Structure formats: C-alpha cells, structure tokens
Amino acid sequence: xxxxxxxxxxxxxxxxxxxxxxxxxxMPKPPVDKKSRNDEILFVNVSGLRFQTWKNTLDRxxxxxxxxxxxxxxxxxxxxxxxxxRDPEMFRHILNFYRTGKLHYPRQECIQAFDxxxxxxxxxxxxxxxxxxxxxxxxxxxxxxxLAEDTxxxxxxxxxxxxxxxxxxxxxxxxxxxxxxxxxxxxxxxxGFFIAVSVIANVVETVPCRPLKGSKxxxxxxxxxxxxxxxxxxxxxxxxxxxxxxxxxxxPSRCKFMRSVMSVIDVVAIMPYYIGLVMPENEDVSGAFxxxxxxxxxxxxxxxxxxxxxxxxxxxxxxCASELGFLLFSLTMxxxxxxxxxxxxxxxxxxxxxxSIPASFWYTIVxxxxxxxxxxxxxxxxxxxxxxxxSLSGVLVIALPVPVIVSNFSRIYHQNQRADKMRAQQKVRQxxxxxxxxxxxxxFLQYKEEGGFQFRDxxxxxxxxxxxxxxxxxxxxxxxxxxxxxxxxxxxxxxxEMCMTESVGYRTSRSTSISSQQGLxxxxxxxxxxxxxxxxxxxxxxxxxxxxxxxxTLQVHKTSIGHQSRSSLxxxxxxLKLNCEDRDFTAAIISIPTPPANTPDESLPPSPAxxxxxxxxxxxxxxERVKISSL
Amino acid sequence: MGAxxxxxxxxxxxxxPSRDRVCDDLELSVVCHRPxxxxxxxxxxxxxxxxxxxxxRGFKNECPSGVVNEETFKQIYSQFFPHGDASxxxxxxxxxxxxxxSGSIKFEDFVTALSILLRxxxxxxxxWTFNLYDINKDGYINKEEMTDIVKxxxxxxxxxxxxxxxxxxxxxxxxxxxxxxxKNRDGVVTLDEFILSCQEDENIMRSLQLFENVI
Numbered sequence: 001x002x003x004x005x006x007x008x009x010x011x012x013x014x015x016x017x018x019x020x021x022x023x024x025x026x027m028p029k030p031p032v033d034k035k036s037r038n039d040e041i042l043f044v045n046v047s048g049l050r051f052q053t054w055k056n057t058l059d060r061x062x063x064x065x066x067x068x069x070x071x072x073x074x075x076x077x078x079x080x081x082x083x084x085x086r087d088p089e090m091f092r093h094i095l096n097f098y099r100t101g102k103l104h105y106p107r108q109e110c111i112q113a114f115d116x117x118x119x120x121x122x123x124x125x126x127x128x129x130x131x132x133x134x135x136x137x138x139x140x141x142x143x144x145x146x147l148a149e150d151t152x153x154x155x156x157x158x159x160x161x162x163x164x165x166x167x168x169x170x171x172x173x174x175x176x177x178x179x180x181x182x183x184x185x186x187x188x189x190x191x192g193f194f195i196a197v198s199v200i201a202n203v204v205e206t207v208p209c210r211p212l213k214g215s216k217x218x219x220x221x222x223x224x225x226x227x228x229x230x231x232x233x234x235x236x237x238x239x240x241x242x243x244x245x246x247x248x249x250x251x252p253s254r255c256k257f258m259r260s261v262m263s264v265i266d267v268v269a270i271m272p273y274y275i276g277l278v279m280p281e282n283e284d285v286s287g288a289f290x291x292x293x294x295x296x297x298x299x300x301x302x303x304x305x306x307x308x309x310x311x312x313x314x315x316x317x318x319x320c321a322s323e324l325g326f327l328l329f330s331l332t333m334x335x336x337x338x339x340x341x342x343x344x345x346x347x348x349x350x351x352x353x354x355x356s357i358p359a360s361f362w363y364t365i366v367x368x369x370x371x372x373x374x375x376x377x378x379x380x381x382x383x384x385x386x387x388x389x390x391s392l393s394g395v396l397v398i399a400l401p402v403p404v405i406v407s408n409f410s411r412i413y414h415q416n417q418r419a420d421k422m423r424a425q426q427k428v429r430q431x432x433x434x435x436x437x438x439x440x441x442x443x444f445l446q447y448k449e450e451g452g453f454q455f456r457d458x459x460x461x462x463x464x465x466x467x468x469x470x471x472x473x474x475x476x477x478x479x480x481x482x483x484x485x486x487x488x489x490x491x492x493x494x495x496x497e498m499c500m501t502e503s504v505g506y507r508t509s510r511s512t513s514i515s516s517q518q519g520l521x522x523x524x525x526x527x528x529x530x531x532x533x534x535x536x537x538x539x540x541x542x543x544x545x546x547x548x549x550x551x552x553t554l555q556v557h558k559t560s561i562g563h564q565s566r567s568s569l570x571x572x573x574x575x576l577k578l579n580c581e582d583r584d585f586t587a588a589i590i591s592i593p594t595p596p597a598n599t600p601d602e603s604l605p606p607s608p609a610x611x612x613x614x615x616x617x618x619x620x621x622x623x624e625r626v627k628i629s630s631l
Numbered sequence: 632m633g634a635x636x637x638x639x640x641x642x643x644x645x646x647x648p649s650r651d652r653v654c655d656d657l658e659l660s661v662v663c664h665r666p667x668x669x670x671x672x673x674x675x676x677x678x679x680x681x682x683x684x685x686x687x688r689g690f691k692n693e694c695p696s697g698v699v700n701e702e703t704f705k706q707i708y709s710q711f712f713p714h715g716d717a718s719x720x721x722x723x724x725x726x727x728x729x730x731x732x733s734g735s736i737k738f739e740d741f742v743t744a745l746s747i748l749l750r751x752x753x754x755x756x757x758x759w760t761f762n763l764y765d766i767n768k769d770g771y772i773n774k775e776e777m778t779d780i781v782k783x784x785x786x787x788x789x790x791x792x793x794x795x796x797x798x799x800x801x802x803x804x805x806x807x808x809x810x811x812x813x814k815n816r817d818g819v820v821t822l823d824e825f826i827l828s829c830q831e832d833e834n835i836m837r838s839l840q841l842f843e844n845v846i
Contacts, residue, residue, distance in 0.1 A: 007689035007690065007692065007693050008689075008693070008707050008708075008711075009711070010745070010749075011741065011744075011745060012708060012711050013842060014744070014745050014748035014749050014842060015724055015748070016842065017748045017756055017759070017760060017839065017842060018724070018727070018759075018760050018763045018764075019784065020760065020829075020835050020838050020839060021757075021760055021764075021808070021812070021825070021829055021835055022780075022781065022784065022804070022808060023834075023835075023838070024804070024807075026834050026837075026838060027838040027841055029841065030841055030842065039685055039688075054688070056685070056688075056689075436713070437713035437714075438713075440713045441713060441714055474711065477711065478712075481712070481784070481787060481788065482788075484784060485784060485785055485788055485804075487785075487788055487792040487793065487794065487796065487800075488792060488793040488794075489714055489788065489789070489791070489792060489793075490791045490792060490793045491791055492791050494791070494793070495790070495791035495792070495793070495795065498793070498795065499795065
C-alpha cells in the first residue's frame with residue numbers, strides 16, 4: 001500500500017463509525033498501540049552532513065532501512081543521532097524519496113554508485129518516478145551492455161571449457177569463437193581465404209581473355225579455362241559444404257541454426273553448384289541455370305561472419321526499414337506524378353522516347369536523382385518546363401529528407417525502445433498494483449488465521465512481530481467490516497472451491513483425497529473445473545469445514561512465505577510472473593515429499609533470490625499437498 | 632492562403648473560451664487553500680495543538696493544494712479495501728465529510744468530522760452517522776437510501792466472501808435494520824428514532840467507544 005495512504009488510515013478507521021448501527025455482530029477490539037504516538041525529529045548524520053526529519057516521514061516505508069528497526073544499528077548514543085558512513089550527496093535523494101514518495105535519479109551520478117546506495121538503504125529501484133525512469137534505465141542498460149561485452153570478451157578468450165564438454169560443444173565453440181584454439185583460427189582463415197578466392201574467381205571468370213588460336217572473338221576467361229575454374233569452384237564449394245555440415249552437426253539447436261540468416265546465406269551460396277551438377281546440359285534450362293549462378297555472389301556475404309562491421313550494417317538496415325520504406329514510397333509517388341506529366345507533355349512529339357508512362361519512369365528517376373544520362377530528353381516547351389520542375393523537386397525530395405530521415409531514424413528507433421519500455425512498465429505497474437492488492441488480501445486472511453484478533457501478550461506475539469502498527473490497524477478495520485456484514489473475506493481459490501462443492505453436493509468423511517481437491521481448486525477457469533467436477537462426481541468428494549480449514553492453512557502457509565520478503569510494493573517483477581503461473585498443479589503430481597517450506601527461506605538471501613524463495617516455496621507447497629493425499 | 636489561415640485562427644479563437652474555462656479550473660485547483668488558524672481550529676475541535684499539527688502535516692503532504700476532491704478521495708479510500716469496490720461508499724462518505732457540499736474536502740471539514748467521530752459524544756456520533764445514511768439530507772432515512780448504503784458496504788467486501796453472498800442478503804439486512812430502528816413503522820427513520828434505537832442497543836453503544844484512540 002502506498003505509504004502516503006498511511007496518513008489517511010486514521011480517518012478511514014474513524015469513518016468506520018458509520019457501520020456501527022448496521023453491524024450484525026460486535027466490533028472487534030482495536031489494537032493497542034503501545035508506542036508513544038508523539039512525533040519527534042530525528043537527526044541523521046551522513047558522513048558529517050546532518051539531516052533532520054520527522055520520525056513519521058521515515059516510518060512511511062517500513063520495509064527500508066530507515067523505516068524499520070534496522071536503523072537502530074546505526075544509532076550513536078553519544079551524539080543522539082543516526083550515523084551512516086555513506087555518500088551525503090546521494091543521501092539527499094534518498095531522503096527526498098521519503099518526503100515526497102518519488103525517487104529521482106540524479107543524472108550526474110554514476111549508475112552503479114546509485115544502485116549501491118539504493119541497495120544499502122533497502123530501496124528497490126523500480127520505485128523511481130517516471131521523470132527519471134527512462135534515464136535510469138538507459139544508463140543501466142548501457143552499463144550492463146558494457147559489462148557484458150567485457151565479460152564476453154574475457155570469456156571468449158580466457159575461459160577454458162569445462163572438461164566434460166562433448167566434442168560437439170567444443171566444435172561449436174571453435175566455430176563461434178575462433179580465437180579459442182589454433183585449429184579454429186586456422187579454419188577461420190582458411191574459409192576466409194576460400195571465400196575471397198571464390199568471389200575473385202567469379203569476377204575474373206567474366207573478364208575477356210585473349211582468344212584461342214584461330215579465333216578472332218574475345219572469350220571470357222571462364223570459357224577459356226573452363227576446367228581450371230571448375231576445379232577452383234569445386235574446391236571452394238567442397239570447403240563451404242564441409243563447413244556448413246560441421247556447423248550443423250555442432251549446433252546446439254539445429255532448427256534454430258537452420259533458420260538463422262548466416263546458414264541461409266551458406267546454403268544459397270553453395271546450392272547453384274550442386275544444382276548445376278545435377279542439371280543436364282540442356283539448352284532450355286541453361287537460362288535458368290545461368291540465373292542461379294548469380295547467387296554465387298552471395299558468397300560475399302559469408303564475410304559477415306568475419307566482419308563485425310557488416311553485421312552492424314545489416315542490423316542497421318533492418319531496423320530502419322520503415323524509414324527507408326517511407327522514402328521509397330514518397331519517391332514512387334513523385335516518380336509516378338512526374339512520369340505521367342512528362343508523358344502527356346511529350347505525347348505530341350514525333351519520334352519521342354516517352355512512349356508510355358512506364359517508359360517515362362526511367363526519365364523521371366534519372367532526372368530526380370540528378371543523374372541526367374541524357375538518353376531521354378524532352379523536346380516540347382511544356383516538357384522542358386516540367387522536366388526542370390522535376391529535377392528541382394528531385395533535389396528537394398531526395399536531398400532534404402535524407403538528413404531528416406537519418407535523424408528521424410535515430411529518434412524513432414529510441415522512441416520505439418521507449419514505447420516498449422513504457423508498455424512493459426505499464427504492465428509491471430498494473431501487475432504491481434494487482435499484486436499489492438493481492439498481498440493486502442492475503443495478509444489479512446493470514447492475519448485472521450493466525451488468530452490475530454485475540455489479544456496476545458508479548459510471549460505469543462512471535463508470529464505478529466513482523467507487522468507494523470499500520471497493518472494491525474488496517475486489519476482491525478477490515479475485521480470491523482466483516483463483522484458489520486457478517487461475511488468473511490476469503491480468497492478466490494476457497495471461494496471457487498466452495499461454489500464447486502455446493503454444486504457437487506456430496507458429504508462424506510473427513511479423509512478426502514487432496515488430488516480431487518486439487519482438481520477442484522486448481523483451475524480458475526470454471527469450464528475446466530466443471531469438467532473435473534463431473535469426473536469426480538461419482539467419487540467421494542467432501543469439503544467439510546475442516547478440510548477447507550486445512551486448505552486455508554495451507555494457503556496461508558503459502559502466502560506467509562510471500563510475506564517474509566519486503567512489502568509487495570517493493571516486489572520485483574519476477575515475483576509477479578510467478579503469481580500468474582501458480583495455478584497449474586495437476587492431480588498427477590506425485591513426488592517425494594520435500595521438507596516443509598520454511599527451510600528455503602532461511603537459507604536463501606533476500607533480494608536477488610526472491611523469485612527463488614517463492615519458487616521454492618511453491619514447489620514444496622505442491623509437494624506438501626500431495627503428501628497429505630497419500631494418507 | 633491568407634484567408635485559410637485567417638479562418639483557421641478564427642476557429643481557434645472561438646474555441647478558446649472553453650479552453651479558458653479549463654484553464655480557470657486548473658488554476659483554481661492549483662491555488663492553495665489555507666486552513667484557519669491553529670488556535671481557531673483547536674477551539675472548534677476536540678483535538679489539542681499537537682494532534683492538529685500531526686494531522687495537518689499528513690494532510691498537507693498528501694494534498695499540497697489543501698483540498699481533496701471526490702476522485703482523489705475515492706482512490707484513497709479504495710486502497711484500504713482492495714477486495715471489492717469501495718467507490719460507492721466513498722461517494723457517500725465524501726458527501727458526509729463535505730458538510731458545506733462544496734465538492735471538495737478542506738482541512739477544516741476533515742478536522743470537524745474527525746473531531747466528532749473520535750472525540751465527540753455518542754449523540755454527536757450518532758448524528759453524524761444519521762447524516763451519512765441520509766443521502767439526500769432531507770432528515771429522513773427511507774428504505775431506498777438504506778438499501779443503497781448497505782449495498783455499497785457489501786460491495787466493499789468483494790466477490791470472494793465466506794459465506795457467499797446471496798441475492799437477498801442486502802434486502803434482509805435492510806429489513807432487519809428497519810425492524811430495529813423504525814419505531815412507528817412509518818417506513819422512514821427520523822433522527823430521534825435513530826438515536827433512541829441506538830441508545831437502547833448496548834452493543835452499538837459499547838462499540839462507539841472503540842475508536843477513540845485512533846489518533
């Protein structure tokens with residue numbers, strides 16, 4: 001719950017007086033707040049810079065260092081202040097977070113230093129306000145990429161393979177990082193050389209050589225030294241085929257490899273040769289065959305494995321494809337317009353080149369790009385006028401948008417990234433709100449189950465020790481509402497299960513099979529659960545209050561683990577995903593019962609492993625439920 | 632071309648009055664409302680200086696402009712009841728707090744209401760509650776108003792309750808209430824009937840004392 005809302009809790013509780021005349025049951029007693037309610041000013045000394053703030057301000061976020069009792073560790077009795085040996089400049093931002101509820105990222109600070117400060121004070125960076133979130137994310141991503149590149153470079157050269165790696169893994173690694181072994185490097189250079197040889201051979205093939213004796217015509221070298229070129233081609237193709245097959249064998253995921261761009265280029269580069277081998281020397285198909293030989297030029301793209309620059313260029317083109325598309329479209333429009341105009345302007349002239357509108361396209365393109373070959377020129381005055389307008393507008397249409405497109409491309413590219421981030425952030429925010437709601441719900445249900453409403457002395461207050469007075473009071477308020485309406489809050493699982501059992505309507509002994517209970521309660525989708533209910537209608541299904549209680553405690557057990565982490569508002573996004581995939585226990589899970597879910601919590605450290613904690617607890621929770629079914 | 636531009640600008644000028652009104656509204660909400668002096672409030676309410684200071688600090692932090700409008704109020708109240716939909720009840724509550732019916736709650740309204748609810752006499756509390764139930768503020772609570780209120784309260788419970796809500800739960804609750812409160816069986820509950828009936832009920836009287844140490 002948002003910390004600022006804590007201010008309004010007293011008034012919400014006061015408004016509960018409005019329920020009193022309607023209440024069906026008696027109101028529960030309010031929690032007694034033993035602490036003194038007087039607000040005091042705290043002194044916080046951060047490396048010599050003294051800050052002062054109200055205690056209430058810090059109490060707004062009870063799951064951070066300054067808001068919880070953790071700050072007592074830093075209390076200096078002699079000077080009556082809290083001393084932190086940290087960066088005072090950064091602390092200003094941290095304290096502003098408490099004051100305003102918004103965390104801002106100072107642009108001049110190093111991202112890692114900022115992250116470390118946040119980690120120290122127990123603040124999750126997701127809370128950074130919208131104004132600074134983009135900057136923060138950008139810088140963080142930059143930093144991470146830089147780190148990843150560094151580690152990748154390190155790994156690529158230094159890290160030796162684990163000894164148990166198969167030859168297949170070693171081979172793949174040799175292909176991907178040629179610097180790792182000498183053999184790989186040799187192979188890398190050999191393939192590079194043969195690519196170059198192949199490309200040069202393709203080029204030289206067409207150069208006219210001195211004609212054979214007795215013939216006047218110049219022959220292209222390819223036809224003069226047919227055998228030599230054929231041998232060279234064969235050798236290259238053999239090497240390429242061998243390389244491709246090796247890569248295919250070594251690839252960890254063959255399907256993925258076959259779909260990748262580089263492998264497609266490889267295939268296209270060597271296919272013409274094989275097709276040529278297979279194809280007979282037929283006049284009809286040789287035309288098509290000649291076309292195929294064009295594809296041999298794709299071998300030059302194989303260089304992109306050897307060149308980082310080519311890869312980057314390819315990626316750039318791919319990413320600004322929409323901008324290029326727009327340029328093409330506007331050019332096409334202009335071309336069609338001017339071609340039409342020129343055609344109709346020149347229609348009357350005898351012997352004109354502008355025979356049709358498509359024929360005029362050539363003139364328009366050549367004029368607009370200011371090439372001006374001069375193979376087609378207008379003769380009429382109108383044609384010349386329009387021709388000059390065409391060339392002027394060509395300058396505008398092409399030269400002006402290009403820098404705009406270049407900068408547009410850069411801006412739109414970043415904007416797209418931001419839009420995705422925004423969408424993701426929105427989703428995260430919605431999910432966070434949902435989870436906060438769910439967390440509050442579960443907290444209250446768990447509170448009830450733990451019997452939090454009877455007055456407890458300090459001895460038995462162990463399970464309640466993690467609750468702030470705010471939570472006590474809020475739960476009291478919810479309890480008052482329950483008493484007013486004489487209905488209790490439950491959660492979705494129990495509710496749907498109760499609806500289910502009312503429709504099935506069998507009541508038998510207490511010992512139920514949890515598998516059937518699982519079947520009932522696992523799906524949120526009523527269709528699915530109805531199907532299961534029908535299947536189980538003949539079996540003994542009973543949900544006596546006791547087993548529902550069981551279910552409640554089990555569920556409470558589950559949620560209690562979730563609550564040992566920091567407040568749901570601070571929960572990371574990984575947690576939220578876990579909540580969604582929770583529903584998939586099936587009746588078929590039979591496995592060895594694991595020890596109760598408490599141990600994973602204690603052993604794992606909090607923040608980075610929060611997903612781990614929840615995951616573990618859920619797994620073991622499943623196991624626990626199955627354990628009961630074996631009775 | 633100039634004529635086109637002229638007509639375009641004419642149109643925008645015509646549209647501006649509505650925009651001005653919007654701007655005026657914005658300006659209004661930006662202007663701060665300052666509450667009355669601390670001494671005056673202390674005299675008018677049952678709180679002492681320190682409590683008023685704490686209350687105002689919290690209030691000012693949440694609403695720097697000094698007023699709470701209904702939307703914000705609903706949002707705030709809904710956060711306490713994530714299970715269900717608290718907006719209808721928050722609407723009635725807002726009207727009860729906003730004694731001057733101005734459409735926004737100022738700090739004085741806030742303090743007045745809290746003073747009654749937390750430190751007032753039982754009669755005052757019951758009066759406040761009656762005022763809450765009386766939606767149209769005509770001095771009578773009839774069955775429709777009560778049904779609305781009870782339905783709003785049940786809405787806050789949400790869907791997942793134990794036992795499950797039945798269709799006539801609300802009606803039964805309202806009937807029980809009228810049974811108890813409506814002494815002369817005329818279909819409406821007046822303030823005197825209400826106060827009398829509540830004073831007869833020990834449970835209500837006892838629970839009225841519960842919320843005294845909320846601040």
